[in-house]
Amino acid sequence: ETGVTQTPRHLVMGMTNKKSLKCEQHLGHNAMYWYKQSAKKPLELMFVYNFKEQTENNSVPSRFSPECPNSSHLFLHLHTLQPEDSALYLCASSQDPVQETQYFGPGTRLLVL
């Protein structure tokens, strides 16, 4: 595997479910990111991790809980989501979190019923 991978690619969940999105990067990068893209809206940064430490939380509701066990893996734990949370969730990585080009995974298309 090369680049940034994300699983699952598609997810349908009810509002009471708990699920997790997984991201893995094979680029040797030190920074990882979660973005959300809703229909007709620009990508919005959710979380930034640098060397496994969270350095940015863009006022994201607590029903989204990130986890970064090491520099290669990033999770987004979801629980009690709302239908308006339905969106494309993209993971990205960069060598360092200071004006480095970010490389994106294919995304997880999430539908909350």
Added chain:
Amino acid sequence: DQQVKQNSPSLSVQEGRISILNCDYTNSMFDYFLWYKKYPAEGPTFLISISSIKDKNEDGRFTVFLNKSAKHLSLHIVPSQPGDSAVYFCAASAQTGANNLFFGTGTRLTVIP
């Protein structure tokens, strides 16, 4: 309020001609700009970037122009090819922003054979 704007949601160009995609920004602190290309069911792919110390950067068929006084950048693709058909996103960051990329809403380019 959106800090990066792509006011043209779509653009159609004949194969072999020049494609010009535009982007405007409002934050004068932005000093690093990127263009990403996105195919359906894939994540955004980095295309080209430019630092605010330059006003032009060229990579093969792709050239990005930056006009700091107008807070405007553009991506030129010449000659355009059918494989260039995709959604193009403009993004910007400020050196103090911990690599928080602000994205536009994208322009869908269709290159007609």
